[in-house]
Amino acid sequence: MVSYDDVPISDSSSEFDMLLNMGPQHPSTHGVFRMLLKIDGEVVTHAEPHIGYLHRGSERLTEVEQYHQVVTLMDRLDYLSNFNNEWVYCRAVEKLIGVEIPERAEYIRVILGELNRIASHLLFIGTFGLDIGAMTPVMFAFRGRERIQGLFESVSGARMMHNYFHIGGLKEDLPENFSDNISQLILRLREDIEETDRLLSFNELFVSRTKGVGIISKDLAIDYGWTGPGLRACGVRYDVRKSEPYSVYDRFDFKIPTTLDGDCWDRYFVRVMEMYESLSIVEQALEQMPEGPVNVLGRRLVRPPKNDVYMKAENPRGEIGIYLISDGSDKPYRLKVRPPSFCNLSALKELITDSYVADAVVILGSLDIVLGEVDR
């Protein structure tokens, strides 16, 4: 147990310093995250983040589950981008056993992965607005997210824990009414995103709360291992989909939005721009999608040869990495996840120190962490 005495008291602290325990049930911590703040008036002089409240031992559990059962555990890492997690794990196992999955399956994976990115960013925008005190955007954002999840339900049968990507392709082909559903969805989704964008992005109350708050420099962000929208907000044009294109991403024409300042507003705005790009990727993928089979392995027991593999992909929150060691049996010997949320969260102490308490909430919100992935 960490007690209040564990927080180091620096020489500069006055006797008026107060310790404030924020979380683990605080709504703005987006889960079970706890911070111990030392505050002098309204200024945070020291912050001590505590994680581990949602530790479920996912990495250990993979060692006692067969390869096809591990997909269900990957769903539960970052529970806002389930398809992307399943995707990177399936790619890792497919590389181990050396199978190429059918083109149609690749395209369906891209479509669902990008829609999941939009759903995740929409939830970020809604909750980020809530952190600041804007009550309306969350309603608009959740309406859009609800539509995406309705589509996911019709495809995979579940709204969040899909278990739809299988090793060697997909569980089954798309439903018959998919093309109608998705063309309607894209139209409505574009309206939803534009509406949320108009409502929030350049609202001066929003801008004055977020612009110039929680600035991180390019070098520091790289030092902390930041990836994803947080890093791109500092002006680093790094995206795994472009730098090392996986799946069929090299066939699409899309941009990587970047901004220069690296503050909370930039981290927000990069995500808004990314949603438009994701939407265009979905449209392109729908045009190019071929007919054909979606699975090459069926449901045969997978037994990869003795080897290890590291596979990375661009999740909504940054670069996720899967390091997988196989000992030739039907269960992984070891599976290590490099979670983007965890690496982004590591810079929190640096960002929060010397900011206001109210801004601490904004900064934490702008990092867009998912505790299921931080603690695993």
Added chain:
Amino acid sequence: MDTDLGEYEMLGSIKGMFVTLKSTFKKPVTDQYPNKRRPVEARYMGFPALTWDYEVIEPYCTACMVCIRDCPTQCMTASMKDNVLYKEEKSHRRKIVDKFEINLNRCILCGICVEVCNFDAIVMSHEHEMSVHERNGDRVDLIELLDMGKRFQRDTKWIPPSQLKKRSSVSDKPPIVSPPDKDGI
């Protein structure tokens, strides 16, 4: 804060109020839940249930234990017995399910049991409102599972997937690609 807002001062909140005003005159999209339930999608994965063979009047399940071995959370148990109808030559199932129990509190609704089943015996039903008062109230036995399955079969006009496959043309089967390493699979 040195953000330069200039003449846009206060415009944002007025714009926000305008959006609220616009929404006031729209028809609400909220469903009043207990009175009105939204239909679920055809592929929706609710709690697992066992299907009933109306031609032979017995369950499809032979308690072969495939789903039980493949379940990631070990939420099921089962045992089999000799089939009386097989001796009377009414059924082709030599063995039949005797006891079957699923702890729905442990079930994570992944659908692996349905994928691995060779006898079309288990389905992901559309039932999802299973709150109970007792701690162990969600441990459902064979009778309850078959009831759930019968409801599902009736509501969705269920046809066994193996029969569906026979009906559709054989040519759309995925080609079997052999992996390069023979130890691969």
